[in-house]
Amino acid sequence: MPNPCVSSSSMGWPHSPPKPSASCLHHWSFWLAPPPGFDHIDMAECINRGITVSGAGDAFSEDVAHSAVALLIDVVRRVSEADRFVRSGLWSLKGDYPFGSKIGGKRVGIVGLGRIGSEVAKRLMAFGCSIAYNSRKKKPSVPYPYFANVYDLATNSDVLVVCCALTSATHHIISREVMKALGKEGVLINVGRGALVDEKELFQFLTRGEIGGAGLDVFENEPDVPRELFTLDNVVLSPHKAVLTPESLESVFQLVLANLKAFFSNKPLMSVVHQE
Amino acid sequence: MPNPCVSSSSMGWPHSPPKPSASCLHHWSFWLAPPPGFDHIDMAECINRGITVSGAGDAFSEDVAHSAVALLIDVVRRVSEADRFVRSGLWSLKGDYPFGSKIGGKRVGIVGLGRIGSEVAKRLMAFGCSIAYNSRKKKPSVPYPYFANVYDLATNSDVLVVCCALTSATHHIISREVMKALGKEGVLINVGRGALVDEKELFQFLTRGEIGGAGLDVFENEPDVPRELFTLDNVVLSPHKAVLTPESLESVFQLVLANLKAFFSNKPLMSVVHQE
Known part of the structure; x- marks a missing residue:
């Protein structure tokens, strides 16, 4: 045996x-x-x-990567938000809809360049994004710039895609300081685990407009999702179904x-x- | 002068x-x-x-292409639908959410391989899709299989992306027959003009489940969108904002x-x- x-x-x-x-x-x-x-x-x-x-x-890697890219495009180009706008019948009443912004040229920082992160990078390169990453160690075979800490990565990114494993070292790796570094136009995508992100801080940042938006497939206490999120237009919510x-x-x-x-x-x- | x-x-x-x-x-x-x-x-x-x-x-080509890809992923992976599910508080009550399907491996037929169609193809190749196309003439420099008519393209596609110009020759090019050829798992994306698609037929096909889903950035009488669409879960609606x-x-x-x-x-x- x-x-x-x-x-x-x-x-x-x-x-x-x-x-x-x-x-x-x-x-x-x-x-x-x-x-x-x-x-x-x-x-x-x-x-x-x-x-x-x-x-x-x-x-699962490809499907999670596709979900991460889908959430990214959805938040940046405001796809789900626009769908709600049309469904509510407001288009013919209100006319113009606020713009999203361009995907091409965005600086995307990937937190955790494992199987999933590498697949995300490959696809976003085809959209004309530039890629940088943070992981435990620099990967010698990878062509993207490496940042030894997530704060510096966030400072140099328009979008952060979080797809690392949850360990004691990565718990709340997306902290208040990291969100501040990402900035008020910044977008956060999380397809890893809910506890990688300090959720309470994130809700504050989203509500106060101190971060541009978020696409979340995972939550700290899922399937219970904080109800405050339900009314925000700058988030896209997904029931941990990326895989x-x-x-x-x-x-x-x-x-x-x-x-x-x-x-x-x-x-x-x-x-x-x-x-x- | x-x-x-x-x-x-x-x-x-x-x-x-x-x-x-x-x-x-x-x-x-x-x-x-x-x-x-x-x-x-x-x-x-x-x-x-x-x-x-x-x-x-x-x-505008890149942004329209990104919108087409965004609508495709959104419909196939059910992103906006899942967002509504979570926002309605149903995740913790109902649990599991119906799967979307995999993007990789999908056969995507592009109707109109001009600037926009070519950009769509390039990005979807990075997702592992296979590409075929229909246009007025076969393009000698293009590596994708060519179909001389849209019916044959639809028969050989899981997804049709419509991004050709509207002319008298392309009015309602996505007809009842083409939708039937696309089939009940098939997905239709339209980022061209509303009148490229026979909208009345499309609504029937969507309602009866004779087509899998649709992502629509354009409508025949926009900004007036047929209200029947507002209650369907298998469509993603966008207020002609792809560009x-x-x-x-x-x-x-x-x-x-x-x-x-x-x-x-x-x-x-x-x-x-x-x-x-």
């Missing part, structure tokens, strides 16, 4: 699954956790006990199946998570 | 400007007409009278200025419209 392992994939999600304790892993367990991040798994205890953790690999397409679910099911086969044949697992 | 000319740009838009008659063109006139198309100018009479017509050139960013307006103002200078110096005009 091979060593026990946990695969970060199952049908419990999007309602938060119970956090598995390492001691229960004498049998196979699966949680479908949207990437990025393994904050729902006690990684330290898994390492202590020699339990291998495998993730969703690339199965969710039938195609990406099929991919992850195939990955789980392949990992099961590998596990019972004593072969190496795929998409193993290496905790640093 | 050089020959009279009309530049397709002014502040009358987005409320439809009065159609200028060629006889009034003894002085300069400007209309800001969103591309594509010159259906608001009596081109035949201009040609008869030797009046040169110049358009917006590339000034509208401060940056694109600045570009078009610069173009008008350059054309004025060229005109009064008896130099060749830029972005002259050559009617075929």
Whole structure:
């Protein structure tokens, strides 16, 4: 029998699954956790006990990247807001609608240039955006400028796209200071985890117009979303569905199946998570 | 004094400007007409009278292309619909939200591969879509498959993006038959002119679920939008604002200025419209 392992994939999600304790892993367990991040798994205890953790690999990366780009375009070009305007019948009454701004030329700072962040960068390059990034370490093979801290990245960006994992080091990485650095025309996109952003500060910044807008797929206490957000026009809200397409679910099911086969044949697992 | 000319740009838009008659063109006139198309100018009479017509050139192309891609992603990934879902407080009550589908791998048919269509194609390639197109003639330098008629293009597409000019030949080019060929999972995006699509048929197709969804920036009798659309979840509505960013307006103002200078110096005009 091979060593026990946990695969970060199952049908419990999007309602938060119970956090598995390492001691229960004498049998196979699966949680479908949207990437990025393994904050729902006690990684330290898994390492202590020699339990291998495998993730969703690339199965979700494209769809999350597309959602991030969709939220970015939606906020910057005011797509959902304009849809509400037309649906309310105001176009023929009020006429002109406030402009969005141009996507091309925007300086986009990516917080966490992993699989998802790299896919976001690739697509936004095609829109004529310039890309910079922050991550734990500079990546030698990456052509984009690197900023060692998120504050400096925000200072030099029109849009921040947050797609890093949630760890104790990244909790509230988008702080009051970072939002201030992003500035009143700045746009924040979060497809990582709600707790990466200091939500209470964000609502203040949005309400006071001290930040331009936000596209949020994740929230600190989801599915409970602060009601103050519901009336704001400069946010686009999404029910943690960035990963969710039938195609990406099929991919992850195939990955789980392949990992099961590998596990019972004593072969190496795929998409193993290496905790640093 | 050089020959009279009309530049397709002014502040009358987005409320439809009065159609200028060629006889009034003894002085300069400007209309800001969103591309594509010159259906608001009596081109035949201009040609008869030797009046040169110049358009917006590339000034708007990128922004219209971005709007087309934004509408496509919005409909396929259900972004505005999800935003309404969260804002209505339903996430914590109802839980799971219906999936959108994957952008990557979609077969996108572009109706009118001019400046805008080419920019749309370039961006969607970065999303892993495959591109085919229909236009008046096959373009020898273009790598995408060509379909000589829109029906065949629709049959071989998951999404149709309509960005051709409105002429007598393209009026209602998206007909009942074309919608049927696109099929009940198919998505229609229109950033051209409302009358390119048989709107009455489209509403029937949308209501009966015989087409998957639509993203519409233009309407036949805008700003009056058929109220039946307001309650449909499978459409995203936009108030003919695909071209509208401060940056694109600045570009078009610069173009008008350059054309004025060229005109009064008896130099060749830029972005002259050559009617075929």
